[in-house]
Amino acid sequence: MSFTQELRQKADGIFQAIFEHPFVRGIANGDLRKEQLIHYVKQDHEYLTAYMRIYGIAISKCSSRDEIEMFNQQISFILNSEIHPHNNFCAVAGVSYDEMQGYALAPGAHHYIRHMLNVAHEGSLAEIMAVLLPCPWTYLEIGEKLMREVQPTEAHPFYEWIHFYATRTNTTAKFSERLDKWAEMTTELERKKMTEHYLLSCQLEYMFWDMAYNVQDWPVSMNTAEYAL
Numbered sequence: 155m156s157f158t159q160e161l162r163q164k165a166d167g168i169f170q171a172i173f174e175h176p177f178v179r180g181i182a183n184g185d186l187r188k189e190q191l192i193h194y195v196k197q198d199h200e201y202l203t204a205y206m207r208i209y210g211i212a213i214s215k216c217s218s219r220d221e222i223e224m225f226n227q228q229i230s231f232i233l234n235s236e237i238h239p240h241n242n243f244c245a246v247a248g249v250s251y252d253e254m255q256g257y258a259l260a261p262g263a264h265h266y267i268r269h270m271l272n273v274a275h276e277g278s279l280a281e282i283m284a285v286l287l288p289c290p291w292t293y294l295e296i297g298e299k300l301m302r303e304v305q306p307t308e309a310h311p312f313y314e315w316i317h318f319y320a321t322r323t324n325t326t327a328k329f330s331e332r333l334d335k336w337a338e339m340t341t342e343l344e345r346k347k348m349t350e351h352y353l354l355s356c357q358l359e360y361m362f363w364d365m366a367y368n369v370q371d372w373p374v375s376m377n378t379a380e381y382a383l
């Protein structure tokens with residue numbers, strides 16, 4: 155079994171919990187509330203900005219143009235394509251995507267971003283790949299599962315979202331192939347760290363759905379627009 159297949163197996167309980175999460179079930183059933191969709195889009199917009207910054211840090215640790223090219227493609231993908239699923243949520247909520255940008259992080263998004271940034275600053279390139287991998291991997295499996303189960307037609311409110319992620323096989327495959335090569339060459343300690351980062355990112359993927367579903371905010375709510383960066 156490859157290193158990334160082992161990671162997937164270790165995280166299976168978390169993947170199953172994500173598939174059963176009420177927000178993910180809400181995408182399947184088309185019954186999410188407007189505030190839940192808006193909270194998700196606001197938080198995910200900031201999450202994706204942070205994700206691109208982590209790619210920037212990863213690029214600074216690359217040793218070949220091939221590796222730089224892989225991260226560069228992913229940044230372009232986020233900038234140009236990842237807006238489609240957000241537009242789908244905004245259209246259903248009846249809001250414009252432009253108005254969803256620049257909000258302060260809620261606890262769940264804050265926790266996930268800080269975890270990735272910490273690994274990006276302190277870890278090796280392989281560790282960064284491990285911390286980033288659950289993002290494309292969990293979404294790909296959610297998309298594939300909903301596609302099989304729901305078989306959405308264009309009349310389904312989240313038809314575009316499901317189609318978009320169900321067909322994003324490439325990122326997970328490319329990242330996994332690269333990570334497997336690095337995992338073979340590295341030490342047991344490094345593989346342990348990679349596993350820890352991967353599993354924590356999977357848990358934080360679950361918590362991100364939870365944050366959106368519960369419209370999670372800080373204990374004492376503040377005017378988020380005022381405190382956003």
Ligand SMILES: Cc1ncc(C[n+]2csc(CCO)c2C)c(N)n1
Pocket residue numbers: 198201202205228229231232236288289290291293322325359362
């Ligand atoms: C919390 C959260 N996790 C995963 C994704 C999905 N996603 C984000 S970037 C990317 C491509 C990686 O280069 C994918 C698949 C998301 N939108 N929000």
